[in-house]
Amino acid sequence: MFDRDQPIAKWRQQLVAAGMTTPEVLDELESHLREEIQRLSKSGKTSQEAFGTAVQNLGTAPALKNEFGKIKDPISIVERLMIGISVFLVIFIVLLSGLAAVLCYAHWAERLVVAAAVVCILIVAFSWRKVVPFLPLISNAGARWAAGLACIASGIIASSLFCNFILPRFEIGPDRLLPAIGIWAVFLIAVFSCLGVGLLMSERERTRWGMVKAPLQEFTKEH
Numbered sequence: 080m081f082d083r084d085q086p087i088a089k090w091r092q093q094l095v096a097a098g099m100t101t102p103e104v105l106d107e108l109e110s111h112l113r114e115e116i117q118r119l120s121k122s123g124k125t126s127q128e129a130f131g132t133a134v135q136n137l138g139t140a141p142a143l144k145n146e147f148g149k150i151k152d153p154i155s156i157v158e159r160l161m162i163g164i165s166v167f168l169v170i171f172i173v174l175l176s177g178l179a180a181v182l183c184y185a186h187w188a189e190r191l192v193v194a195a196a197v198v199c200i201l202i203v204a205f206s207w208r209k210v211v212p213f214l215p216l217i218s219n220a221g222a223r224w225a226a227g228l229a230c231i232a233s234g235i236i237a238s239s240l241f242c243n244f245i246l247p248r249f250e251i252g253p254d255r256l257l258p259a260i261g262i263w264a265v266f267l268i269a270v271f272s273c274l275g276v277g278l279l280m281s282e283r284e285r286t287r288w289g290m291v292k293a294p295l296q297e298f299t300k301e302h
Contacts, residue, residue, distance in 0.1 A: 083116060083130055090134060094143065100287040112137055157227075157279045158288070164272050165204050189259035196262040200269045207273035211290040214277045227279030234271025238264040 090112070091105055099105060112133050119129035137143065217223040241264050249258040277290075285291055 083113075083126055086130055087112065095286060095289070095291060097143075098289070099143065100289060102283055102286065108137065108143060157276065157281070157284055160279070161276045161288075164276060169201065169204050192259040193262050196260075196266055200266050203266070203269045203273055207277070208288065208290050210274070211277040211280065211285060212292045214274065216282055216285070217278065218282075220281070223279060223281065227275045227277075230275030230278055231272050234268040234275070237267045237271060241267060 087109060091109055094105060094108065099108075115133035115136055116126070116129045119132050120126060124132065217226055242261070246258060246261055246264070249260055280288075280290065
């Protein structure tokens with residue numbers, strides 16, 4: 080017997096993958112799909128045939144996105160924090176660390192250490208969203224904020240420990256310049272901050288930004 084719930088769930092995941100992440104819109108489209116399936120079933124089609132025809136009648140995911148994509152939720156505090164951290168990391172690295180590597184350090188070994196830190200921080204800034212789907216999703220808002228802020232604070236603590244116990248082991252020249260390895264303290268803050276923001280995100284916020292696990296398989300042509 081054809082179970083319509085599973086293919087409907089996969090159809091909904093396809094809409095999310097196409098960029099339709101507003102839960103209210105997805106719920107409305109799913110409701111229309113179920114009504115169309117029910118109508119077609121009453122006309123004599125099998126459940127599987129009714130599902131395939133209903134999907135065709137509603138239209139492709141890109142077409143549905145064009146029709147409903149303008150409906151957006153207000154940007155939440157967590158989303159603003161996410162954008163702010165990413166922008167800060169990029170600006171900090173490009174303007175400060177990049178210039179420091181060229182102007183402040185004369186030896187190529189030091190410049191290489193700084194350049195490696197810059198590259199790693201930029202990777203975190205641009206790619207951390209791919210890790211968010213694998214972080215635990217905390218349904219309780221209070222617990223979610225506690226875990227997220229604790230993770231962000233851990234980055235500051237880890238960076239402070241790095242500066243107090245590891246950094247002094249490296250030689251500081253007579254000009255009192257920060258050792259090149261000191262830039263890696265920013266890397267610790269970047270990693271923990273991005274993970275913390277990921278923990279702060281609710282299910283709706285993750286869905287809105289496409290930070291959900293991709294479906295295991297796509298629709299077959301028979302659908």
